[in-house]
Amino acid sequence: MHSIQVRFFAAFREFAGTDAVLLETDAETVDDVFEACLQQFPRLFRPEASLVAVNEKMADWSTAVRNGDEVLFFPPVAGG
Amino acid sequence: MKMAIQQGGLDMAAVTASLQDDRCGAAVVFEGRVRNHNEGRDVTGLEYEAHEPLAVSEGEVVLAEAARRWPIRDAVCVHAVGTLEIGAVAVVVGVIGDHRGEAFEAARFIIDEIKARLPIWKREHYVDGPAEWVNCQRPVID
Numbered sequence: 776m777h778s779i780q781v782r783f784f785a786a787f788r789e790f791a792g793t794d795a796v797l798l799e800t801d802a803e804t805v806d807d808v809f810e811a812c813l814q815q816f817p818r819l820f821r822p823e824a825s826l827v828a829v830n831e832k833m834a835d836w837s838t839a840v841r842n843g844d845e846v847l848f849f850p851p852v853a854g855g
Numbered sequence: 856m857k858m859a860i861q862q863g864g865l866d867m868a869a870v871t872a873s874l875q876d877d878r879c880g881a882a883v884v885f886e887g888r889v890r891n892h893n894e895g896r897d898v899t900g901l902e903y904e905a906h907e908p909l910a911v912s913e914g915e916v917v918l919a920e921a922a923r924r925w926p927i928r929d930a931v932c933v934h935a936v937g938t939l940e941i942g943a944v945a946v947v948v949g950v951i952g953d954h955r956g957e958a959f960e961a962a963r964f965i966i967d968e969i970k971a972r973l974p975i976w977k978r979e980h981y982v983d984g985p986a987e988w989v990n991c992q993r994p995v996i997d
Contacts, residue, residue: 849906
């Protein structure tokens with residue numbers, strides 16, 4: 776088990792009802808972390824084209840996570 | 856090259872004031888404005904939210920890519936965050952080059968990539984219902 780700090784932005788924050796959660800999890804990838812969040816926040820879902828960042832750098836859903844990492848979940852962007 | 860995030864509606868002249876170069880015969884400026892409708896619904900205003908550090912760093916990558924692909928002399932992009940009214944300027948892209956071809960093409964590339972890649976989100980307010988985040992509707996399950 777390790778600790779992963781999760782932060783939700785925009786629509787994800789609204790779906791989760793919070794902007795952050797500290798997970799104690801055995802998740803190995805960003806994808807696993809999101810699955811763990813789905814268990815905890817039933818209104819959360821993953822629209823296509825959602826993006827992720829790990830420790831303030833853009834990352835992939837398959838990016839490995841380690842104890843102490845911060846994972847940022849970004850819903851589909853809509854700038855411009 | 857400069858990428859920035861700024862609170863509230865933008866002033867195009869201020870954003871592009873730094874684009875001065877006597878070698879350049881072309882200045883192309885794109886201004887993205889808040890419109891009063893989207894996908895058939897009347898919009899009364901909107902809010903932008905950004906993850907500012909990553910929006911700026913990814914925007915700088917986009918500008919650098921444009922400078923590699925076209926022989927432009929300079930480019931800027933500023934995107935607004937916060938509450939914006941109809942008609943307010945939400946994003947400005949400015950490019951200068953010796954000739955118009957590269958300036959037009961680079962400006963088009965920059966705005967398209969900015970819209971697709973930067974962690975910026977839009978929440979629209981409607982006449983006929985509660986505000987919604989754009990592109991984030993829950994799929995309807997039959």
